[in-house]
Amino acid sequence: MKRLAYLFVTVFLFCLTWVSNAQQKTIIIDAGHGGKDSGQVAESLKEKDITLQVAKVFQKVAGEKGYDVILLRDNDKFISLEERIKKINEVKPYLVISLHANATTNTNKSGIELYFSESEELKDVNFNFISKISSSLITQTKYEDVKVRNANFKILSESNYPAVLIELGFMTNVNDLDYIRSEKGQSEIVNALIASL
Ligand SMILES: [Zn+2]
Numbered sequence: 001m002k003r004l005a006y007l008f009v010t011v012f013l014f015c016l017t018w019v020s021n022a023q024q025k026t027i028i029i030d031a032g033h034g035g036k037d038s039g040q041v042a043e044s045l046k047e048k049d050i051t052l053q054v055a056k057v058f059q060k061v062a063g064e065k066g067y068d069v070i071l072l073r074d075n076d077k078f079i080s081l082e083e084r085i086k087k088i089n090e091v092k093p094y095l096v097i098s099l100h101a102n103a104t105t106n107t108n109k110s111g112i113e114l115y116f117s118e119s120e121e122l123k124d125v126n127f128n129f130i131s132k133i134s135s136s137l138i139t140q141t142k143y144e145d146v147k148v149r150n151a152n153f154k155i156l157s158e159s160n161y162p163a164v165l166i167e168l169g170f171m172t173n174v175n176d177l178d179y180i181r182s183e184k185g186q187s188e189i190v191n192a193l194i195a196s197l
Pocket of ligand 1: 047101
């Protein structure tokens with residue numbers, strides 16, 4: 001009986017620590033494009049709509065786990081890059097995840113891509129996030145490999161806080177598009193991201 005009581009206390013304390021750890025973390029989700037800027041378009045589907053859907057799924061699932069999730073846009077509105085960056089640097093988040101989707105003329109091209117900035121002071125922390133995200137995407141989603149690239153996109157290089165940009169898949173590839181528009185695909189990607197926080 002005593003052992004059981006210890007077990008309960010341990011489990012309780014563990015849960016408490018876990019939830020409070022999550023609660024201290026503010027994650028900003030930047031749903032790419034919006035409003036007059038549709039992003040890529042394939043099969044009448046717009047990139048701005050897919051990124052918003054995934055952002056909302058992330059907010060719901062991570063919110064339930066105790067994370068403080070801020071969406072730079074939670075509807076179909078246009079926000080300039082400058083406004084996005086300003087908001088990021090005001091909020092001082094634990095991590096920024098910018099969501100996008102790819103398109104190309106080669107319909108066979110498929111896959112997920114991760115981008116990060118090698119800005120001096122955030123180099124190690126960004127790289128650490130990228131490695132964790134990349135391995136959880138490989139184990140928890142349909143993607144068998146993840147392309148990791150470094151890029152000087154402003155949303156990454158002008159963020160004073162850790163930031164990654166994800167190209168969720170190729171909208172011009174039937175399999176990728178089916179996956180990133182589906183509930184299953186969106187939830188697998190979101191869970192993989194949360195697992196790497
Ligand atoms: Zn985009």
